[in-house]
Amino acid sequence: MTRYIFVVGGVISGVGKGVATASIAKILQGKGFRVTAVKIDPYVNVDAGTLNPLEHGEVFVTDDGTECDQDIGNYERFLNENLSSVNYMTTGGVYYSVIMRERNLGYGGKTVQVVPHIPQEVIDRIEKAGKEHKADFVLIEVGGTVGEYENLLFLEAARMMKLATPKQVLVVLVSYLPIPESVGEMKTKPTQHAARALNTAGLQPDIILARAKVPVDEPRKSKIATFTNVAVEDVISAPDVDSIYEIPLNFEKDRLGNRILKKFGLRESKRDLKDWTKFVESSKKAGKAVRIGIVGKYFEIGDFTLTDSYLSVIEAIKHAAWQLKRKPEITWLSAEHYEKDRKFLKELERFDGIIVPGGFGSRGAEGKIRAIEYCRTRRIPFFGLCFGLQLAVIEFARNVVGIKGATSGEFNEKAKDKVIDVMPEQKTLLEKKKYGASMRLGAYEAQLKKGTIAYEAYKKTMISERHRHRYEVNDTYRDALIENGMVVSGVNPIKNLVEIIELKGHPFFVGTQFHPELKSRPLTPHPLFLAFLQAAGRGRKK
Ligand code: GLN
Numbered sequence: 273m274t275r276y277i278f279v280v281g282g283v284i285s286g287v288g289k290g291v292a293t294a295s296i297a298k299i300l301q302g303k304g305f306r307v308t309a310v311k312i313d314p315y316v317n318v319d320a321g322t323l324n325p326l327e328h329g330e331v332f333v334t335d336d337g338t339e340c341d342q343d344i345g346n347y348e349r350f351l352n353e354n355l356s357s358v359n360y361m362t363t364g365g366v367y368y369s370v371i372m373r374e375r376n377l378g379y380g381g382k383t384v385q386v387v388p389h390i391p392q393e394v395i396d397r398i399e400k401a402g403k404e405h406k407a408d409f410v411l412i413e414v415g416g417t418v419g420e421y422e423n424l425l426f427l428e429a430a431r432m433m434k435l436a437t438p439k440q441v442l443v444v445l446v447s448y449l450p451i452p453e454s455v456g457e458m459k460t461k462p463t464q465h466a467a468r469a470l471n472t473a474g475l476q477p478d479i480i481l482a483r484a485k486v487p488v489d490e491p492r493k494s495k496i497a498t499f500t501n502v503a504v505e506d507v508i509s510a511p512d513v514d515s516i517y518e519i520p521l522n523f524e525k526d527r528l529g530n531r532i533l534k535k536f537g538l539r540e541s542k543r544d545l546k547d548w549t550k551f552v553e554s555s556k557k558a559g560k561a562v563r564i565g566i567v568g569k570y571f572e573i574g575d576f577t578l579t580d581s582y583l584s585v586i587e588a589i590k591h592a593a594w595q596l597k598r599k600p601e602i603t604w605l606s607a608e609h610y611e612k613d614r615k616f617l618k619e620l621e622r623f624d625g626i627i628v629p630g631g632f633g634s635r636g637a638e639g640k641i642r643a644i645e646y647c648r649t650r651r652i653p654f655f656g657l658c659f660g661l662q663l664a665v666i667e668f669a670r671n672v673v674g675i676k677g678a679t680s681g682e683f684n685e686k687a688k689d690k691v692i693d694v695m696p697e698q699k700t701l702l703e704k705k706k707y708g709a710s711m712r713l714g715a716y717e718a719q720l721k722k723g724t725i726a727y728e729a730y731k732k733t734m735i736s737e738r739h740r741h742r743y744e745v746n747d748t749y750r751d752a753l754i755e756n757g758m759v760v761s762g763v764n765p766i767k768n769l770v771e772i773i774e775l776k777g778h779p780f781f782v783g784t785q786f787h788p789e790l791k792s793r794p795l796t797p798h799p800l801f802l803a804f805l806q807a808a809g810r811g812r813k814k
Contacts, residue, residue: 274402275440275536276410278430280475281417282447282466287483288519289446290343292510293413294350295520296444299529300409301351302520302545308405309347310359310398311340313415314422318364321709325570329580333738333790334359337714342583343413345790349587350520352793358401363422366393391429398429418445419469427473434475442535445470445477445500446510449484449492458484460495467500478535479506479528487511506531515590517552517794520545551795555594562598562809564589565623567605567643569636579604585629585657588792592801598809607636610643617646625653625780625808628660630740630787634683641667652812653780655804658741661773661783662692665745665753673756675749682743691749695769698742712739716764716786718771724761725782726772729803735762737771737786744785745770780807 279293290311297307317323320331321339332345340360348355370393374384402410414430416423434441447463467477480502482488487509488496497504508526513519523529530540570581579586586602593600603623609616620626626647628640640660644667647654656664662680669678669691680692694702701710715736720727727733745753750770754760762772762784775781782800792798 273440274399274407274410275442276398276402276412276433277442277444277532278475279411279413279444279446280423280427280430280470280477281414282445282469283417283450283462284448285415285417287446287448288510288516289413289415290341290346291350291516291519292444292446292481292483292523293343293411294346295523296528296532297347297409297411298350298520298545298548299524300532302548303529303533303541303543305408306406307351307409307411308353308355308359308401308407309351309411309413310361310401311343311347311413311415312394312423312426313341313360313362314420314426315362315415316364316367317362318368319360319362319709321711322707325581326578329578330583331740332584333713333740333787335715335736335738337709339709339713339740341415342580345584345587346516347411349793350517352795353405356404358397358404361394361397363425366390366397366425369393386425387428388432390425391432394426394429395433398433418466418473424473427470427475431474439537442478442532443470443475444479444481446481446483449482449488451485458486458488458492460492460499463496464499467502477502479508479531481508481510481523483510485512515552515555517548517555521549521552547795551594554597555590557597558594558599559597560599561601562593562596562625562805563601563603563623564625564627564805564808565603565605565620566627566629567607567610567640568629569607569631571604572606582629584787584789584792585627587794588789588798588801589627589805591792591794591797592805593809594794595797595802596805596809598805600805605643607639607643610639611636614642617642620646620652621650621812623652623808624811625655625804627655627657627804628663629657629789631659632682637663637680637683641670645671648775648778648781651779653804653807654778654782655780655800656783657789658739658785658787661770661785662743662745664781664783665691665758665770665773668753668756668758669749672758673749673752675752678749680743689749691746691753692743693746694742695744702742711742714738716771717766718762718786719765720772721759721761721763724759724772725774725780725803726761726800729799731799734765737784737788738790739786741785745773779810779812780804 281289301307330342336356338357414426493507669675678691681690
């Protein structure tokens with residue numbers, strides 16, 4: 273029998289509902305159950321692929337090429353499992369399937385209605401995820417906060433499921449408790465309102481995760497309990513923590529796992545998260561700092577710096593650094609800065625390693641190219657991810673091979689020397705403006721060349737990594753690049769596409785056409801991130 277736990281948000285968004293969902297999943301997995309998690313995004317986009325990362329954070333990609341919300345990345349990292357298209361849905365995606373089915377007479381001439389057909393499609397998808405993952409528990413995270421118009425139909429799905437199988441469904445409310453500076457006290461009222469908003473949708477929270485700056489004390493726990501109709505033991509304290517990976521352990525301090533099992537009528541379990549606890553403890557003991565600069569553009573939003581667009585890169589750095597017993601220190605560097613004046617490049621000297629992550633379009637690209645040139649010539653460890661590889665090839669073509677006008681078709685379609693160019697099968701898609709879910713997406717293999725940095729890192733000849741791009745290294749220029757010293761260390765065996773480049777005689781200079789960050793896990797850091805952090809950790813020889 274599969275059981276379902278809906279996780280909904282109250283008061284404000286951005287308080288870590290995704291990580292809370294992943295943490296509950298982890299706790300239950302630790303107790304020996306098979307667990308999977310589904311993310312529901314209430315927007316009308318069919319998937320996350322067409323969203324500007326500044327709007328919605330990173331676009332995560334699964335092995336099967338689903339472009340989804342960054343929380344899928346959190347689930348994968350916490351559960352150490354590969355997820356797929358069944359683990360993600362949006363309002364747009366749900367309506368799209370229902371409309372397609374109606375067009376194919378799939379409803380046999382019936383009137384297709386918002387209720388029940390839309391929530392029923394949601395329920396079918398949730399159940400499908402459970403079946404496909406053979407799950408004992410399916411966690412379902414409903415995006416947004418209760419009381420919003422957008423996610424009502426998903427709450428309706430939860431209500432319908434609970435009505436049909438009350439013993440198989442739980443509702444967890446992740447709420448926020450502010451401590452206004454002028455008052456100096458943690459306030460529970462917004463949470464009371466959130467629970468009431470949930471009641472209006474026909475749902476009663478079974479458990480409340482009380483997110484706040486500090487742990488929630490007993491008087492406030494009992495106040496929340498009284499006003500929201502929840503047992504005091506089911507108000508779980510969820511204070512801010514240094515590392516998201518501590519959260520399952522924190523929840524367990526309030527015995528969340530066994531509370532959930534009990535509510536489902538299951539036997540309590542003494543099993544806990546042994547390896548995870550060890551990992552969290554050793555990460556806290558990490559010693560000397562390793563300073564990594566990330567040259568990007570998707571983080572300056574008005575007066576705020578939001579780094580969600582590069583979430584998996586940040587996590588991959590942490591996993592590798594911790595394994596090497598080093599403390600990761602990440603700094604955001606604005607690519608456009610280097611376009612204004614080369615003198616700003618000098619700041620790169622302060623870092624042990626520089627990453628140029630994925631990206632799209634020409635804004636900031638020349639600044640990144642300047643940063644890459646600086647890393648190459650000043651022998652600063654460099655790691656280029658997807659766009660980072662493409663720009664490293666452009667830099668090398670211009671400054672080493674001597675092709676002054678080298679560029680990417682992404683910046684100038686009519687340029688003479690497009691050392692990076694659109695893949696042939698992508699060309700017609702772009703001409704027809706078929707942008708959605710049409711990039712080279714998901715897992716593809718690469719064959720590694722022995723004796724290279726890449727081979728030494730992976731220690732095998734065939735790897736599989738996740739992709740999300742339309743452009744590639746133009747084969748016309750491959751020989752010239754190689755003759756001038758660039759090493760092509762990874763190649764797709766079927767299409768012969770360049771997958772990894774590197775430079776010899778440099779402390780670390782590697783670019784990948786894929787996104788290695790998407791496959792890094794806390795207990796098994798990505799081999800290339802490990803190699804990069806290792807090189808960075810050696811420090812610079814002046
Ligand atoms: N814009 C580049 C492309 O489409 C790189 C994409 C990326 O970095 N994910 O090929």
